[in-house]
Amino acid sequence: MKKKILAMAFALASLALPACAENYTLRPGDQLNIVIVQEQDISSNLQNSKETPYTVRPDGTVSFPLVGQIQASGMTVDQFTRYLRDGLSRYYVEPDVTVNIVQLGGVRVHVFGEVKKPGTYELTKGHTIMDALGASGGFTWDAAKKKVFLIHQDDTNKAIKINLNNMLKTGNLKDNLELKEGDILYLTKNGRIDFARDIVPFLSGAYMISEIKDNND
Structure with missing residues (x-):
C-alpha cells in the first residue's frame, strides 16, 4: 500500500503545473502574448502578437516596436504592462495594454x-x-x-x-x-x-x- 501511495505521489508531482502568482517575475524563456487596443486593435500594426508571442531573451530583454528594448527580466507582469503603456502613450492616446504569459x-x-x-x-x-x-x-x-x-x-x-x-x-x-x-x-x-x-x-x-x-x- 505504501509503495502505491509513493508511486502516485511522484506521478502527480511530475504532472503538476506551477501556479502563476501576482508577484511572479519574468525570466529568460518566458513567452508573452501582448495585445494593444485603442479605438481599433493596433496590435497588428506593431506585430501579429496573437500568433507570435514575444520571448524574453537570454539577456532578459524584450524588444517591442516604438518602445524599444525593455529589461523585462525581474519585472512582474503588471510592471511590464505599465512600462509598455507608458512607452506607447507617446504615440497613442491611453492605449489599453494586455500582457499574458503563454509559456513559462x-x-x-x-x-x-x-x-x-x-x-x-x-x-x-x-x-x-x-x-x-x-x-x-x-x-x-x-x-x-x-x-x-x-x-x-x-x-x-x-x-x-x-x-x-x-x-x-x-x-x-x-x-x-x-x-x-x-x-x-x-x-x-x-x-x-x-x-x-x-x-x-x-x-x-x-x-x-x-x-x-x-x-x-
Whole structure:
C-alpha cells in the first residue's frame, strides 16, 4: 500500500503545473502574448502578437516596436504592462495594454544521489522539490528520505535539509520549496552524511555541466 501511495505521489508531482502568482517575475524563456487596443486593435500594426508571442531573451530583454528594448527580466507582469503603456502613450492616446504569459521559461536543476535517474533536468519555473524528484524517477529504497539536501547556486556553502519523509506522511508541503536556476538536490543514503565527501564533489561537477551547456547554447 505504501509503495502505491509513493508511486502516485511522484506521478502527480511530475504532472503538476506551477501556479502563476501576482508577484511572479519574468525570466529568460518566458513567452508573452501582448495585445494593444485603442479605438481599433493596433496590435497588428506593431506585430501579429496573437500568433507570435514575444520571448524574453537570454539577456532578459524584450524588444517591442516604438518602445524599444525593455529589461523585462525581474519585472512582474503588471510592471511590464505599465512600462509598455507608458512607452506607447507617446504615440497613442491611453492605449489599453494586455500582457499574458503563454509559456513559462525553464530552470535547470541537478538531482543527484539516491534517485532512479540522476542528472540535470529543465523544469518550468515555479516547479518544486517534489517535481524534480518526480522528473528523476523518484528515490531509491536506499534513500534517507529524512535527509534531502537543497543547495542554491548562489550559496553553495549552505545546504538546506529537507525532511521528505515528513512531507509524504503528513501532506504538509511547506518545505516543498520552489526551485531556482542551478539548484542541486541531493538524496543521501541511509547512514551518516559527510558534506565534504558526499556533496561537495557534486557541486563543481554540476556547475561545470551548467557552464558547458551555457557556452554551447
